[in-house]
Amino acid sequence: MHWAGNNRRKHCTGIFLLLIVFAGVAIAAAPAPSDVSQLLTRAENIKTSDYANFLKLLQELESRTSELSEPQKWQLRFMEGWQATYSGQDEKAKLLLEAVAKQAPDSSLRTRATATLINVLGVGHHYEEAFEYLDRALDNLPQVTDKQARFPLLGEASQLLVEAGQYDLATGYANQIVTEFPTGRYGCIGRMLKLHAELRGGQTNISNDVFQDAINRCLEVKEKLAADTIRRDMAILAMQQNKLDDALSLLQVNYQEVKGLDYPDLTSEYNVLLAQTYWKKDNIALAQKYAMTTVDIASKSDLIEPLITAYQLLYQIERQYGNLRDALAYHEKYVAADKEHLDDIREKALAYQIVKQEVEAKKIELGTLNKQNQILQLQQALDRKAVVTSRLYIALLLTVLASIAFWLYRLKRSQLRFMRLARRDGLTGIFNRQHFVEEAEQILRYVAKSLRGACLILIDLDHFKDINDTHGHVVGDAVLKRAVAVCQCHLNSCDVFGRLGGEEFGILLPECTVIQALERAERIRLSIQQVDDSEDVPLTASFGIAATAHYGYDLRRLLVAADSALYRAKNDGRNRVVVSMDDHAPRTAPSTGNSKHADTSPYANSTE
Structure with missing residues (x-):
């Protein structure tokens, strides 16, 4: 090739x-x-x-x-x-x-x-x-x-x-390729497409034997690029199953071959997977090395997905090292790249739905024309039939029109449902990150014009990875839903609540002082800690607060300040509330890096 x-x-x-x-x-x-x-x-x-x-x-x-x-x-x-x-x-x-x-x-x-x-x-x-x-x-x-x-x-x-995002349909068309080409080059590519669609669709029960069979078939026809692409998906599944050593071995063994193919897409993906694996194994130096390599390759070739993951990893690494200026720079790049990627995904999904709706509408229109032709024929027959028969035809016409109205109603309802789902987090039902940012920025513009205050609260569930590792992702999902339900009990109708990613949540409280925000956050913290769950999974959360009184009405500044306070809460033992103050407020400990605002609130006192 x-x-x-x-x-x-x-x-x-x-x-x-x-x-x-x-x-x-x-x-x-x-x-x-x-x-x-x-x-x-x-x-x-x-x-x-x-x-x-x-x-x-x-x-x-x-x-x-x-x-x-x-x-x-x-x-x-x-x-x-x-x-x-x-x-x-x-x-x-x-x-x-x-x-x-x-x-x-x-x-x-x-x-x-x-x-x-x-x-x-x-x-x-x-x-x-x-x-x-x-x-x-x-x-x-x-x-x-x-x-x-x-x-x-x-x-x-x-x-x-x-x-x-239409993974079942994608799998079906890949299966057609495998059926029509059981062997040879096209069969290799068909299996590669099928495995990728299944993995992206959330299937986690794909056996290593299935992956290896597809790899062997590709190697038989000398399709190294396809074989290494299948190995990439195999490593992703191993990481999802927390088999880090298996994923690391697979990536390391084939890394040099992938580099030799001189194809930036796959090379950057291997590098970012290595960075993620080393990060999970607490090898920070190698995680940073492969993340930097990913940035170098992906930024030159306009490869957005590996670039997003690399920026996020580098942000976490620099923040752990205490290099908050560099961490902020990587975080800004991550947010910009993630927004571009989300916009592109939304554009593809919306394009698919629009075309699908147009096809359905054309089918209905064609059906309507056919029905109209039938109606014209029936109207001609009315002149030759008795009044009783004509009434039956009129009833048929009304039934046809009612059916058309019903299908049009269903089409409109499905369009509205699709627009609603695009704004919500699929698991918890609250705002997703993009819509939270849009709503929060709109609220901040409003309170800025009226010279009113607002506070931003960032919430991060403590030891959530341990819950997933110990009890499984089903229990982890239930814990996330439980935490969201607790938070909603303490929110007002004008508050903005969203999931920012993983186990991190954000709440924007308009017309709220720092003291009020502290009291609200403390009540939420106690409620999360005290909830009795049938799975007997203990749960606590850490909180970081930033107020417009100290940082102005720019959401980015509020996010950075609240994140610094949240990081302080984590370092001080978790299960506590920390408020980020301006330079003139008292501080409980010397600052490091570029963070000068992380001060403990009166509520930062709970046990681990």
């Missing part, structure tokens, strides 16, 4: 799309034929294995278009679009491939052009248009008998649906 394409393109949407779109057959070097049909075949065969000669053949074919038949001209136009895709000329590629996908007489060629076009649209973040082409192509797929043409479309469908 020839990998030069990933250096020519502006930005590839993933390892899977690279494998799918640039699929080709390596052909041994041979003199270029002179017949145009042989030139077309030769160019098709070497386009990924010998790109330089492919360009020469393409130029010769373009100079001899008068000798080409109509189907051959469409084949040449597809190769021109493929070459534009390969070299990163997305606008040119889009125009050429759209023409082939819509007008080419051969269904196999239209399918291949559509698959490549979907990739181009995904690269350009035109997600809604990509899903529209995908939906139409999948509707026509049963009529395509050429399995070689079906493969790239099924692969694009699986990958694009994973990115939109």
